[in-house]
Amino acid sequence: MNDSPMPELPQVPGQVAPDGNIAAPEFLASLLADGNDDMAAWVISQALSERPRVEVYDEVVRPAMELVGTRWQEGQWSISVEHLASVALNQALSRVRPPEKPEWRIGPTAVLAAPEMEQHVAGLACLAQVLADDGWHVENLGANVPADDLVSFISARDVDLVALSIGTADRLETLRRAVDAIRAQGGGVAELPLMVGGRGVAAIAELAGASLVCHSLADAQQFARSLSLGPGDVDRS
């Protein structure tokens, strides 16, 4: 029998969480910056098996991307690395999305969008999954949606909730324009529950016309649940 100790395995940078905590934002950030969406999806799915989705996105994914942002800002990681991380996050998130439920198409409908000129959309992808988990049918329009077009889109459908996101406070004006355009529309659209969120609203507590300024997905989930619009509560006849 060979009594010699096991050889140390070589450490592959970014593949082994140094402290063994695979759900550490630092570890996820390094996987994303490596473009390793497979491992990133695995790390997120492991975290999801132990903690609610809102917590994983608010407390692991978001801080991981904040680290990416800090390193980019400080010149430690290039613009290309930051872009690689964003694409990897997008791919990883699509792999861990909730399975479609039978009630999905008849559930209440939420429309998600980032207003004109806004490119930060990972928060909306996270929010879409949190709502889908609760039985919402989500239409996520993504980045850069002009206010008047958004109003036409919402007006042409049975919508129960609108959520808008901005990544920097520089977009507060376009966010206000989108909210004002929705509120200026007649009929039910003006009365729709409307939440705004994202890093760009971090410094404000309210916004005229918005039902709620959300600082986390946990806020959003609580608000959406308070609307009591379970799939069985919506009459689409």
Ligand code: B12
């Ligand atoms: C990735 C990224 C980009 C990508 C976005 C790609 C994409 N498809 O989304 C790209 C390359 C496009 C980009 C561009 C820019 N970016 Co950028 N970007 C980031 C970065 C690194 C990560 C953002 C991210 O994906 N976060 C992950 C998600 C999950 O977190 P989140 O968005 O905060 O969302 C969470 C919550 O806010 C909440 N949430 C979000 N939205 C909503 C909505 C609702 C309704 C609710 C309830 C909740 C909610 O839920 C999420 C989970 O908790 C951040 C760094 C940071 N600190 O955030 C910089 C950052 C936001 N960007 C920054 C800058 C400066 C820019 C640019 C101006 C750079 C430039 N010179 O071109 C442009 C602006 C583009 C534009 N017109 O919008 C700065 C902003 C500084 C400031 N002034 O506030 C940051 C902070 C980087 C930095 N440290 O300097 N960026």
